[in-house]
Amino acid sequence: MAHMVDCVKLGRRLPGLEKPPMPGEFGKRIYDNISQQAWDMWQEQSRLIINHYGLNLGDPDSRQVLRQQMEEFLFGEDARMPEGWVPEGQGGKGGGAPASKGGAPAAAPRKK
Numbered sequence: 001m002a003h004m005v006d007c008v009k010l011g012r013r014l015p016g017l018e019k020p021p022m023p024g025e026f027g028k029r030i031y032d033n034i035s036q037q038a039w040d041m042w043q044e045q046s047r048l049i050i051n052h053y054g055l056n057l058g059d060p061d062s063r064q065v066l067r068q069q070m071e072e073f074l075f076g077e078d079a080r081m082p083e084g085w086v087p088e089g090q091g092g093k094g095g096g097a098p099a100s101k102g103g104a105p106a107a108a109p110r111k112k
Helices: 026-033 036-053 060-073 099-103
Strands: 004-007 012-015
Touching: 004 026, 004 099, 012 036, 026 060
Parallel strands: none
Antiparallel strands: 004 012
């Protein structure tokens, strides 16, 4: 039986991750509160952020920026998808999130 969670990002009960995506409290928080579907959305968003800001994941400052973006995307004040949101290709007219609700990368601090 799949691990089920009340996904804070998508606002419904969905299958969760098979295991925490990272060690520590933050990984457990994601495991307990984020669905596999929302995690897959983050994976896509993280690639956009890495490419947009030219982040080097070997650099601790870049990893910190990405972690802050992850926390904002998954748990931030505006993180929850709008009422009635349906993933693209899963019914509805067009589906997908409006750009203002998790569609575009939030501003990240510039490196000096």
